[in-house]
Amino acid sequence: MAAQAAPPAHIPAERKELPRVVVRFAGDSGDGMQLTGDRFTSVSAAFGNDLVTMPDFPAEIRAPAGSLAGVSAFQIHFSDHDILTPGDQPGVLVAMNPAALKANLGDVMRGGMLILNTDSFDKRNLEKAGFSSNPLDDGSLDSYQVYKIPMTSMTIDSVKGSGASKKEGERSKNMFALGVLSWMYSRPLEPTIEYLGKKFAKKESIAKANVAALKAGHAFGETAELSAFEVKPATLAPGRYRRITGNQALAYGLIAASVQSKLPLFLGSYPITPASDVLHELARYKNFGVRTLQAEDEIAAIGMALGAAFSGHLGITTTSGPGLDLKSETLGLAISLELPLIVIDIQRGGPSTGLPTKTEQSDLLHAMYGRHGEAPLPIVAPYSPASCFWAALESARIALKYMTPVILLSDGYIANGAEPWHIPSVDKLPDISVRFASQPNVGEDFWPYLRDGETLARPWAIPGTAGLEHRVGGLEKADGTGNISYDPDNHQLMTELRQAKIKVIEEDIDPLEFDGSDDARVLVVGWGGTYGTIGEVCRRLRARGRPVARAHLKHLNPMPKNTGEVLRRFEKVIVPELNMGQLSKLIRSEFLIETVSINCVRGLPFSSTELESELEELIP
């Protein structure tokens, strides 16, 4: 079949410069859209653009081909300036089939570009997507710039000679699409060619087919003279950068915590979306002495991590909401044993199985209160993909210094999203090394619950240390000796001490900062992954002269010591959250401050346009 490209809408004399672009790649879950988006991101990052990405994939591994349920998408927002969100409305949609068009068209900016794989717009696929007529020629897309490209057939033509089978060759059409986009936004092909060579090192014919398709797509863009644009590099602080996803940053942060604490890392984990990638990533770094154990269940995973912590390792477990439910009892044990432990919850939509691949911030109160008895523990929350590195180190620092389990609350949006990361200098990372108990601390005896006067932490004596043999358990124990105690006054004391130990951490964390104009009477408070959107919206409001300040909590328990003072400076405190008002509840109960909640639980980040109009109405 001969290639029949639609004539370009206009022929550019030269590349038009754009400050920012939002592109969404969408196709069947087998079409390789995540990989395509990932490669486009990688070259854009290396080119020097600032960027934020958001993958959106179905929970089903392979939903029926061509169906709406099977559509997988990847959005990238890249720019020549500092940006904070993956963008609300794509200006460009690449749709590999009718279902991808149908599922995503509603989000695309009017007048935006649609790059469509016309080969897939046959009767069967149109029916599966629920189109009663073909949008390619029924006029329904008239308000968009439509590029009709027979990507499948052009890919098959281009891979002849690669040695790949027809089916294998056809699967390279995602690289054809990437080639087209690479031409349009002047992205280099070489890094992707190199990447493909490595990825398919063992299957040369497939590597060749992918490279051929990539080049063919690029050449098509050039010869068909498709619109071409340029997005210049962003001005970022000097230094070395790389692109990083939240889960990758978490894994690196945990390894850094192991190195900086001089403790071997031990991860007990059970696979769960969207946390499994942290297990996958950590399992690769055995040369750092990293032990990863895929446990039989969530309970075993935290039990193993706790056993490792008892033995002197940096014990970690990673999970998502349903797993946190199962880990609750062992968290209580860790609180009672007063051992350092890091529990990472990558939040997803709940309750129950809920929305496994979609984001939500609805485990905050679970992390705060989801255990029987009085069982407080510190909570740290990253606010962007790159900040996961900081959050992992910070969680380890608190866990080790105060001998307590810590919950790190990430979310699906942060976990899978990517952004450029200013790589920190290793010698500037904090020293979080610990000193194990080595000597008896009361005469000839060792008391495992004799506390440090300042941190209230108990000594950490690990097996193998002669003379410090001791037993710990979940039964209430006498402060000091650690022996089982049912004494009423002792239980009161121990309960108060466990509270005080968490409270004292507020002296040891950064104060809450807020920014905004001096005349601001309204404060927008957020936590976690909403950081970027809230920031961008507040920026826009201020640019329009609306007085608004914003603050973002990175420690949820304890909150920074000045939190109450900051909140009280404002007449109105607005709390946007991807839940039904959990931080709001905490603020109200902790500080007796009235809050206004903005809640959204659609499995997606806030739309900045919607958040902006909601805030607009609330600002006097």
Place this chain on the structure above:
Amino acid sequence: MTDHNGHSLDEGGRGITEASGGIGTLTREDFVSDQEVRWCPGCGDYAILAAVQSIMPELGVPREKVVFVSGIGCSSRFPYYMNTYGVHGIHGRAPAIATGIASARPDLQVWVVTGDGDGLSIGGNHLIHALRRNVNLKILLFNNQIYGLTKGQYSPTSEQGKVTKSTPFGSVEQPFNPISLALGAEATFVARTIDVERKHLPEMLRRAAAHRGSAFIEIYQNCNIFNDGAFLALTSKEGRTQNRIYLEHNRPIRFDRDGSKGIRMTGAGHLELVDVSEVGEKELLVHDEHRYDAGLAFALSRLSAGPHGPTPLGVFRQVERPVYGDGMESQLRAAAADQGPGDLAKLLSSGDTWDVD
């Protein structure tokens, strides 16, 4: 080679040679903690505690290298009474916590003390997976066929028809056979003994301690408060003679007075109890605990559904299989040898990077 912590990665659970507190001079008393033992008077747990404390000095492992881990239940108070490191965990989770300890620190000798409720009901999943992985753990399952700490409900090993507080009309459930379960879970060491066995019990403990990998011992333990006499078929004067079948490696399996009875395999592959005088010794099954195929050991475990008639005691199976922690350590060593020790700065700058001036 050592890890970040200076822990040796080379020593295994056995062969710990570094002297501390003078090994060899340790006595039973050195393993007795200062805590008052609080089981019911007459409980079978006392005898097991005494047996464990008595064999510990013989093992040549310094006290500080020994960890006892338990869950919840009467048996799970055990760690408090041992002057070693110990964790009294939560219900059913001892094998998981112990797996973390043993795989993080292969230099330690880790014991798990559990019961029929803790190990086979709420913690059944962890038990079978610890056995499957062959984690270097010595697992003592005190089987008294009842829930004691919660005051007398039926357990997963209680016999069908058992009348308890929670089954006033009798239990309608099929009980587990713990030996069959352990063998099915690929356990490499499986044995059974009785709390009142003054010689056999310590011998089984020694054998378990000497085994590399998961060692599982079912110990019939009398609960004199809620299930007294559950093992009378094996502990009464008459039962002791008639019903205890001691398994000994490489020996024909014989029991009862003067070994007058024995076990024979039929042509159809079933095991049957026979009079030796009728069939002759040559017909008897010779026990081979090292047989890798667990089929015969499984058949032996099925001879009695519970401790009601002739019941095998001793080591059903003892075979060698790679130990979980060893596999983990050798991967760490191989990675460090291949890639060199981890370099954090290099890791953080891996992948595509770019510089901004």
